Amino acid sequence: MKVLITGFDPFGGEKINPAWEAVKGIKDIIEGAKIIKLEIPTVFNKSIEKVKEAMELEKPDIVLCIGQAGGRYDMTVERVAINVDDARIEDNEGNQPIDIPVFEDGENAYFSNLPIKAMVEEIKGQGIPSSISNSAGTFVCNHIMYGVLYHINKTYKNMRGGFIHVPFINEQVLDKKNQPYMPVEHITKALEAAIKAAVINNEDIKKSGGAIC
Amino acid sequence: MKVLITGFDPFGGEKINPAWEAVKGIKDIIEGAKIIKLEIPTVFNKSIEKVKEAMELEKPDIVLCIGQAGGRYDMTVERVAINVDDARIEDNEGNQPIDIPVFEDGENAYFSNLPIKAMVEEIKGQGIPSSISNSAGTFVCNHIMYGVLYHINKTYKNMRGGFIHVPFINEQVLDKKNQPYMPVEHITKALEAAIKAAVINNEDIKKSGGAIC
Amino acid sequence: MKVLITGFDPFGGEKINPAWEAVKGIKDIIEGAKIIKLEIPTVFNKSIEKVKEAMELEKPDIVLCIGQAGGRYDMTVERVAINVDDARIEDNEGNQPIDIPVFEDGENAYFSNLPIKAMVEEIKGQGIPSSISNSAGTFVCNHIMYGVLYHINKTYKNMRGGFIHVPFINEQVLDKKNQPYMPVEHITKALEAAIKAAVINNEDIKKSGGAIC
Amino acid sequence: MKVLITGFDPFGGEKINPAWEAVKGIKDIIEGAKIIKLEIPTVFNKSIEKVKEAMELEKPDIVLCIGQAGGRYDMTVERVAINVDDARIEDNEGNQPIDIPVFEDGENAYFSNLPIKAMVEEIKGQGIPSSISNSAGTFVCNHIMYGVLYHINKTYKNMRGGFIHVPFINEQVLDKKNQPYMPVEHITKALEAAIKAAVINNEDIKKSGGAIC
Numbered sequence: 001m002k003v004l005i006t007g008f009d010p011f012g013g014e015k016i017n018p019a020w021e022a023v024k025g026i027k028d029i030i031e032g033a034k035i036i037k038l039e040i041p042t043v044f045n046k047s048i049e050k051v052k053e054a055m056e057l058e059k060p061d062i063v064l065c066i067g068q069a070g071g072r073y074d075m076t077v078e079r080v081a082i083n084v085d086d087a088r089i090e091d092n093e094g095n096q097p098i099d100i101p102v103f104e105d106g107e108n109a110y111f112s113n114l115p116i117k118a119m120v121e122e123i124k125g126q127g128i129p130s131s132i133s134n135s136a137g138t139f140v141c142n143h144i145m146y147g148v149l150y151h152i153n154k155t156y157k158n159m160r161g162g163f164i165h166v167p168f169i170n171e172q173v174l175d176k177k178n179q180p181y182m183p184v185e186h187i188t189k190a191l192e193a194a195i196k197a198a199v200i201n202n203e204d205i206k207k208s209g210g211a212i213c
Numbered sequence: 214m215k216v217l218i219t220g221f222d223p224f225g226g227e228k229i230n231p232a233w234e235a236v237k238g239i240k241d242i243i244e245g246a247k248i249i250k251l252e253i254p255t256v257f258n259k260s261i262e263k264v265k266e267a268m269e270l271e272k273p274d275i276v277l278c279i280g281q282a283g284g285r286y287d288m289t290v291e292r293v294a295i296n297v298d299d300a301r302i303e304d305n306e307g308n309q310p311i312d313i314p315v316f317e318d319g320e321n322a323y324f325s326n327l328p329i330k331a332m333v334e335e336i337k338g339q340g341i342p343s344s345i346s347n348s349a350g351t352f353v354c355n356h357i358m359y360g361v362l363y364h365i366n367k368t369y370k371n372m373r374g375g376f377i378h379v380p381f382i383n384e385q386v387l388d389k390k391n392q393p394y395m396p397v398e399h400i401t402k403a404l405e406a407a408i409k410a411a412v413i414n415n416e417d418i419k420k421s422g423g424a425i426c
Numbered sequence: 427m428k429v430l431i432t433g434f435d436p437f438g439g440e441k442i443n444p445a446w447e448a449v450k451g452i453k454d455i456i457e458g459a460k461i462i463k464l465e466i467p468t469v470f471n472k473s474i475e476k477v478k479e480a481m482e483l484e485k486p487d488i489v490l491c492i493g494q495a496g497g498r499y500d501m502t503v504e505r506v507a508i509n510v511d512d513a514r515i516e517d518n519e520g521n522q523p524i525d526i527p528v529f530e531d532g533e534n535a536y537f538s539n540l541p542i543k544a545m546v547e548e549i550k551g552q553g554i555p556s557s558i559s560n561s562a563g564t565f566v567c568n569h570i571m572y573g574v575l576y577h578i579n580k581t582y583k584n585m586r587g588g589f590i591h592v593p594f595i596n597e598q599v600l601d602k603k604n605q606p607y608m609p610v611e612h613i614t615k616a617l618e619a620a621i622k623a624a625v626i627n628n629e630d631i632k633k634s635g636g637a638i639c
Numbered sequence: 640m641k642v643l644i645t646g647f648d649p650f651g652g653e654k655i656n657p658a659w660e661a662v663k664g665i666k667d668i669i670e671g672a673k674i675i676k677l678e679i680p681t682v683f684n685k686s687i688e689k690v691k692e693a694m695e696l697e698k699p700d701i702v703l704c705i706g707q708a709g710g711r712y713d714m715t716v717e718r719v720a721i722n723v724d725d726a727r728i729e730d731n732e733g734n735q736p737i738d739i740p741v742f743e744d745g746e747n748a749y750f751s752n753l754p755i756k757a758m759v760e761e762i763k764g765q766g767i768p769s770s771i772s773n774s775a776g777t778f779v780c781n782h783i784m785y786g787v788l789y790h791i792n793k794t795y796k797n798m799r800g801g802f803i804h805v806p807f808i809n810e811q812v813l814d815k816k817n818q819p820y821m822p823v824e825h826i827t828k829a830l831e832a833a834i835k836a837a838v839i840n841n842e843d844i845k846k847s848g849g850a851i852c
Contacts, residue, residue: 208309
């Protein structure tokens with residue numbers, strides 16, 4: 001089996017992106033699956049093109065994209081991506097789309113077809129906080145998740161795809177007051193656990209992970 | 214013009230639901246539109262049936278559902294409803310669906326076709342904090358929003374629909390530590406502003422309202 | 427009986443100070459006590475001098491100072507003031523003392539001799555959230571509270587004094603994300619309740635109001 | 640030089656106390672100073688007696704007590720302890736004092752005579768978030784800090800003393816929603832940095848560390 005895992009480059013004034021920092025440290029083989037790591041630009045469209053190329057070239061079984069969610073407390077496995085770009089800040093090339101669909105001919109939304117609740121449980125089994133998230137936002141994170149699931153839906157029907165948001169790491173919060181962080185070692189370990197769960201579970205487990213709002 | 218506005222009954226151990234408390238106080242006519250108020254049960258399916266009946270009977274131009282989002286700081290106008298019920302707690306009749314679609318034959322998600330950003334701006338124009346939300350959760354609030362938009366999409370194509378989440382009111386947070394609240398008078402005033410914006414704007418305004426994640 | 431109540435002028439980039447906005451609206455007579463309202467500058471030392479003058483002139487029975495605590499959720503009645511000025515930002519005249527005592531010959535700290543727990547209960551009795559705070563910070567709010575209690579301790583032994591921190595009001599948080607607020611009418615009503623409790627209770631009530639940390 | 644460092648045992652329903660977990664891992668010698676570690680009970684008075692005995696026996700130069708502050712985001716070095724016990728929950732032997740002085744003949748408050756700002760800077764220099772706190776609460780943490788400084792003030796005038804609050808560790812927040820944590824390795828490393836700063840700095844540095852409120 002083959003897993004393509006991506007991490008964004010830094011954006012929004014940050015010097016590093018914990019997503020890519022953590023992805024770099026992941027083992028090369030997990031549960032027998034080969035792990036391919038790819039850094040992608042925090043840029044609308046270009047990020048999707050770059051992942052699409054790797055999907056075409058590598059034919060991975062699983063595509064898992066990782067992004068920073070500054071302010072979140074735990075590893076959040078995303079449930080769904082929506083067909084909208086609505087950028088509060090500019091991406092790394094100055095684009096700031098407002099209320100534009102990611103793909104004109106895409107569904108309103110795509111659900112991740114990875115076993116998201118099994119992934120949450122496996123991460124928590126490693127002693128690291130994790131939960132389901134029902135929104136990946138409307139910036140480049142939702143955009144890449146939507147793009148990957150769109151291409152899976154249209155072209156690569158045997159692949160599975162999803163997205164995980166990770167908190168800030170400590171060096172990012174030294175001068176931010178009352179911001180949660182997670183050490184990069186915990187994020188890497190959690191991502192390895194998430195990959196393991198995705199590799200060994202074809203179907204998700206039945207477990208409440210909902211949010212009241 | 215006619216506006217159907219609904220509010221849920223209390224749930225989750227609360228004695229009142231600020232949604233219905235605030236809806237009760239709304240004026241009967243706003244910008245010439247007649248306002249019809251309806252209390253609905255915090256119960257999966259039954260809530261949709263009750264709103265569907267009122268849509269059939271009253272033939273409103275706009276259907277706006279209101280729900281409580283304890284812990285939120287401002288009036289959040291929801292952008293999208295997703296096709297999943299995933300209940301962390303039981304509803305008022307003991308149902309707790311986990312990862313079930315709202316409607317088997319529905320889209321993955323429906324976007325509100327109300328002018329959500331104009332609604333946010335009109336509320337803020339009244340001096341009351343408001344923002345766009347990209348997730349209505351996976352409990353009865355997302356459920357009713359999805360249900361209304363499903364029926365609009367399938368049957369009532371001329372109607373417009375959406376959902377607003379409101380914070381706790383003060384009497385609910387007296388014994389909860391560090392929980393934001395909004396006075397019921399502010400919520401009512403904000404809902405009137407939101408209705409006004411929906412009545413007078415056929416198209417939404419172009420204004421960034423996105424979330425990074 | 428006579429009550430001197432003060433509110434600071436705006437600081438830290440804010441256009442208004444909710445403390446003074448709320449104080450202005452307080453009734454002139456509460457439980458038979460005459461209420462004297464005084465706006466004071468957000469300036470080290472000058473603020474104390476101005477209150478000291480009013481204490482000398484008016485000979486109030488109670489001195490209650492009010493200040494803004496942006497980010498707090500409820501009406502917080504302060505328990506104690508400490509003998510240190512440590513300013514993270516400049517005051518309104520550019521002073522920024524670091525680790526300087528308020529008064530060289532003062533105690534390390536003074537406890538409010540108002541019935542702080544009775545005040546909290548009376549505010550909550552009005553349906554408005556309130557709690558005890560164990561730190562008034564180290565800026566001008568702690569400074570004025572310390573100064574008032576210092577002068578009471580040294581000179582005006584029959585007076586009673588204290589401090590209440592109030593949250594932002596809505597117009598201040600319109601462009602701040604996820605900040606709690608309280609409407610100015612609630613703050614005014616809460617202050618009237620606090621004054622009532624101070625006027626009618628010579629001794630405080632025995633009720634847990636502690637914080638674990 | 641000799642440093643006595645204490646950590647409380649678990650309380651409030653927690654199975655472990657991160658304070659003691661982290662203290663156990665500290666090196667035995669830091670900057671030439673011998674480190675003596677002591678677990679103390681989360682019990683009013685008994686905790687002070689136990690530390691007092693160790694102060695008498697070991698004659699340490701520095702006494703640093705460590706406690707859990709669930710909900711805090713960073714390592715908080717406490718500035719001041721106040722002369723009051725006001726317990727919101729029972730201690731580990733069922734005591735729940737309300738508004739009782741720690742020592743009848745003590746000052747209203749004692750300031751730590753450790754170089755608290757140098758300690759914060761040294762911790763941040765290790766890449767770990769830290770700040771000054773102006774309240775150690777009114778439970779057993781403030782109690783032990785007050786007790787140590789009281790005994791230093793009355794009897795052991797050459798000793799220096801202080802207190803640091805530490806966040807939850809990850810295993811404690813797995814089933815708590817949106818609670819910050821710090822890995823125990825970071826806490827241990829931060830405590831070593833704090834001890835180093837206390838050992839090498841006789842005087843504190845001049846650096847703003849204040850809080851507006």
